[in-house]
Amino acid sequence: MGKHATSPHAPARRCDGSAEGHAVPPGGLSHNVAMKWLDEVKWDAAGLVPVIAQEHGSKDVLMFAWMNREALAKTAELGRAVYYSRSRGKLWFKGEESGHVQTVHSIRLDCDNDVVLLEVTQQGHELGIACHTGRHSCFFQKYESGRWHAVEPVLKDPESIYK
Amino acid sequence: MGKHATSPHAPARRCDGSAEGHAVPPGGLSHNVAMKWLDEVKWDAAGLVPVIAQEHGSKDVLMFAWMNREALAKTAELGRAVYYSRSRGKLWFKGEESGHVQTVHSIRLDCDNDVVLLEVTQQGHELGIACHTGRHSCFFQKYESGRWHAVEPVLKDPESIYK
Numbered sequence: 069m070g071k072h073a074t075s076p077h078a079p080a081r082r083c084d085g086s087a088e089g090h091a092v093p094p095g096g097l098s099h100n101v102a103m104k105w106l107d108e109v110k111w112d113a114a115g116l117v118p119v120i121a122q123e124h125g126s127k128d129v130l131m132f133a134w135m136n137r138e139a140l141a142k143t144a145e146l147g148r149a150v151y152y153s154r155s156r157g158k159l160w161f162k163g164e165e166s167g168h169v170q171t172v173h174s175i176r177l178d179c180d181n182d183v184v185l186l187e188v189t190q191q192g193h194e195l196g197i198a199c200h201t202g203r204h205s206c207f208f209q210k211y212e213s214g215r216w217h218a219v220e221p222v223l224k225d226p227e228s229i230y231k
Numbered sequence: 232m233g234k235h236a237t238s239p240h241a242p243a244r245r246c247d248g249s250a251e252g253h254a255v256p257p258g259g260l261s262h263n264v265a266m267k268w269l270d271e272v273k274w275d276a277a278g279l280v281p282v283i284a285q286e287h288g289s290k291d292v293l294m295f296a297w298m299n300r301e302a303l304a305k306t307a308e309l310g311r312a313v314y315y316s317r318s319r320g321k322l323w324f325k326g327e328e329s330g331h332v333q334t335v336h337s338i339r340l341d342c343d344n345d346v347v348l349l350e351v352t353q354q355g356h357e358l359g360i361a362c363h364t365g366r367h368s369c370f371f372q373k374y375e376s377g378r379w380h381a382v383e384p385v386l387k388d389p390e391s392i393y394k
Contacts, residue, residue: 083362083369084296084317105378120283120292127290129283132346133247144374154247175374179362183295185370199342200246207348211307211338215268 082180106137110182116152119184123196124173130190130198131206133160140175140184147172149188166200166229168192195223202226245343269300273345279315282347286359286368287336293353293361294369296323303338303347310335312351329363329392331355358386365389 109117116134123130133151135143139159142150149170153160163169170188177184190196190204199206201222208220272280279297286293296314298306302322305313312333316323326332333351340347353359353367362369364385371383 082318083294084314105374108379118281118295120295122292129285129292129348131246132281132283132341151247155245176370177372177374177379178295178369179364179366179371180369181372183369185292198246201342203342206246206341206343206346207339208342209340209344211268211340216271216340 083178084180084182103141106141108181109137109140109177109184110180111137112182114154116154117182117184119151119186121149121170121186121188121198123198124187124189128205129207130170130188130196130204133162135184143172143186144175149186163192166192166197168197168229170198193224197223197229200226200229202229246341247343247345266304269304271344272300272303272340272347273343274300275345277317279317280345280347282314282349284312284333284349284351284361286361287350287352291368292370293333293351293359293367296325298347306335306349307338312349326355329355329360331360331392333361356387360386360392363389363392365392 111117115136117136117140119133119135121130121133122128134154135150136152139150139152142159149162149172151160151162152158169191170186171191173187173189175184175186190198195204197204199208201208202224203220203222205220208218209216210219211217274280278299280303282296282298284293284296285291297317298313299315302313302315305322312325312335314323314325315321332354333349334354335349335351337350338347339350353361358367360367362371364371365387366383366385368383371381372379373382374380
């Protein structure tokens with residue numbers, strides 16, 4: 069409503085609150101067709117994209133991580149979640165140490181082409197453990213009355229996960 | 232399994248694949264107690280934190296955005312989603328133009344204290360429209376056979392949303 073001087077038309081608007089840019093950068097015609105879907109992802113300055121992992125069935129949001137181009141390609145190729153560890157500076161095959169592999173059912177991309185949503189089955193434990201603390205989901209801290217409260221149980225001692 | 236020379240103990244491990252740092256930075260004693268929960272969030276270099284909005288009931292992941300400290304404080308205070316628009320460089324009261332306000336049921340924080348998960352009801356339309364394209368969710372593009380396919384319907388013409 070006149071809060072900023074941009075066109076109100078949808079194609080110029082973005083869901084991060086921006087009203088600039090194109091959702092889909094034009095793919096170069098010289099690119100290999102098989103890789104075009106990777107070119108369509110809007111990688112950030114560090115070549116990464118945020119990724120949300122949601123559990124198949126329960127629809128619980130399990131975790132949040134990052135992928136680079138290679139990680140996303142590997143995820144699609146292998147059907148298991150492969151992230152990029154920003155601190156280690158390398159691919160992170162989820163479950164490579166814990167055994168808590170994530171089988172991937174679907175890969176989605178948002179309207180701005182800059183966030184990925186994975187639908188996964190969390191392997192390695194009867195009730196899936198996605199979190200390094202031994203909990204089902206990484207989102208176990210809930211805000212209440214001015215404080216964060218840990219509201220989900222530890223399903224397995226982390227010391228016994230990373231042996 | 233010996234892939235990097237760090238301690239296998241959980242407190243030094245993180246869910247983004249890092250094995251460094253503390254999940255909860257110690258809160259300064261001089262801080263106002265009421266603001267301590269905001270200090271516990273690990274804001275990035277730009278003072279932001281990624282935010283996932285998940286629909287109450289359906290558990291659909293609706294959108295992904297960012298918050299700064301003020302946005303998170305406002306969200307908790309008002310019980311409606313307030314994000315930070317990186318391109319506009321200011322607070323973004325979700326629904327301020329579209330009327331598609333998000334009522335907030337819960338606010339969660341992940342194990343590394345650097346990602347927020349909101350449980351919301353998407354207001355303004357019978358089937359909630361979170362996306363600027365007029366779709367229910369921003370994650371309407373699905374990967375299949377080497378391409379992204381738009382697999383969710385447009386519920387309302389964006390031109391009529393942003394009038």
